[in-house]
Amino acid sequence: MADQSTSGHQFSFSISGSLRNALEDSRSAQASVSGTLINSTMSNGVSAWQASRGWEEKTIALASGATVDIDLRDMAARDIGAGVGADDLGQSPIFEEIVGLFIEHVSGDGVLEINAALPTDPWAVIPLNYARNAFGGGLKLGGSRVWFEPNTQALDTVSAGANVRFGAASGDLVFRVLVIGRHDDDESSSSSISSSSQSSSSSSLSSTSASSESSS
Numbered sequence: 001m002a003d004q005s006t007s008g009h010q011f012s013f014s015i016s017g018s019l020r021n022a023l024e025d026s027r028s029a030q031a032s033v034s035g036t037l038i039n040s041t042m043s044n045g046v047s048a049w050q051a052s053r054g055w056e057e058k059t060i061a062l063a064s065g066a067t068v069d070i071d072l073r074d075m076a077a078r079d080i081g082a083g084v085g086a087d088d089l090g091q092s093p094i095f096e097e098i099v100g101l102f103i104e105h106v107s108g109d110g111v112l113e114i115n116a117a118l119p120t121d122p123w124a125v126i127p128l129n130y131a132r133n134a135f136g137g138g139l140k141l142g143g144s145r146v147w148f149e150p151n152t153q154a155l156d157t158v159s160a161g162a163n164v165r166f167g168a169a170s171g172d173l174v175f176r177v178l179v180i181g182r183h184d185d186d187e188s189s190s191s192s193i194s195s196s197s198q199s200s201s202s203s204s205l206s207s208t209s210a211s212s213e214s215s216s
Contacts, residue, residue, distance in 0.1 A: 004091055006051050009042040009180055011100055011148060040150055042099065046182040048152045051100075053093045056080070056178040062168035064110055069119040069165050072098060072179060073157040095162075095181035097154040098125075101147040103139070103166075108173030111138035114145070114166060121161030133169035141173075154182065 016034040023029065042051045057080050062068060070078060074094050075085050082090040105112045114131035115122065131137045131145065139145065149155050166175065 004053065004089075004093075004183070005044045006042070006054055006180075007044055009051055009054065009100075011038050011040045011042070011150075012036070013038040013146070038148060042150070042180070046097075046184045046186075049150050050182070051180045052183050053087075053095055054178075054180050055087050055093045055095075056176070058176045059106065059174050060166070060176065061174050062110070062112075062166065062172065064168050064171050067117075067165055067167040069163045070177065071121075071161050071163050072101070072123055073159070073162040093179075094183050095157055095179060096183060096185045097156055098147070098162075098179060098181040099150055099154045100178075100180040101155070102144065102176075102178040103146075104144040104176050105139040105141055106174045106176055107141065108168070108171060109141070110168040110171030110173035111140055112143070112166060112173055112175050113138045113169050115164060116167055116169075117165060119163040119165040121163050123157065123162035123164050125155050125162075126164055138169060139175075153185070156185065 014034070014036040017032075019031045019033055021029045040049065042049060044050060044052055046052055055075055057078060060068065072095060074092065075087075078085065080086075080088065082088055085092055087093040103112075103114070111133040112131070113133055115126050115128055116132045116134075118128050125147070129135060129137075131139055147155060
């Protein structure tokens with residue numbers, strides 16, 4: 001099998017906005033609330049600030065009350081169109097380390113739960129009841145969760161599996177999962193850093209603006 005590689009993966013997350021307070025004498029006070037939390041580009045490889053594998057499933061549909069377990073190590077039971085357990089290029093995307101994980105509630109009236117009950121061989125990074133509707137932590141429409149660990153020793157998986165259970169509560173829904181990672185956690189044993197031909201795929205996790213309200 002030919003060497004797999006990645007290029008051009010850019011991660012960015014920024015917030016911009018302002019707070020305004022109307023005073024009783026018709027004056028107003030305003031303060032900026034903004035900042036760039038993540039702004040990184042990954043090169044190909046298995047070292048810090050590098051990645052060598054990518055996988056995305058854009059439309060995972062769940063009926064109300066249904067669940068699905070996804071093994072983030074090898075996507076063994078998932079078929080996004082190029083074969084079961086294969087990425088967009090038809091290759092097996094083994095993730096020994098996960099650098100970036102993005103989960104988004106795309107559509108539907110349901111609430112997306114994450115590990116409301118643990119699957120077999122769960123991924124230790126995401127604990128029981130991480131996002132559960134009964135506790136107020138499920139993902140409503142438009143909600144997302146992001147894990148980002150670009151340095152060496154990113155988010156490890158194990159050969160037994162790295163399963164995460166997703167469920168739909170109180171209605172049907174569609175969600176998506178995007179994973180960027182490394183096929184090897186040992187730099188010295190990696191053989192995919194150099195390749196005669198590169199497959200180029202790019203991903204962007206970005207938020208251009210966000211607003212927040214607080215009440216006392």
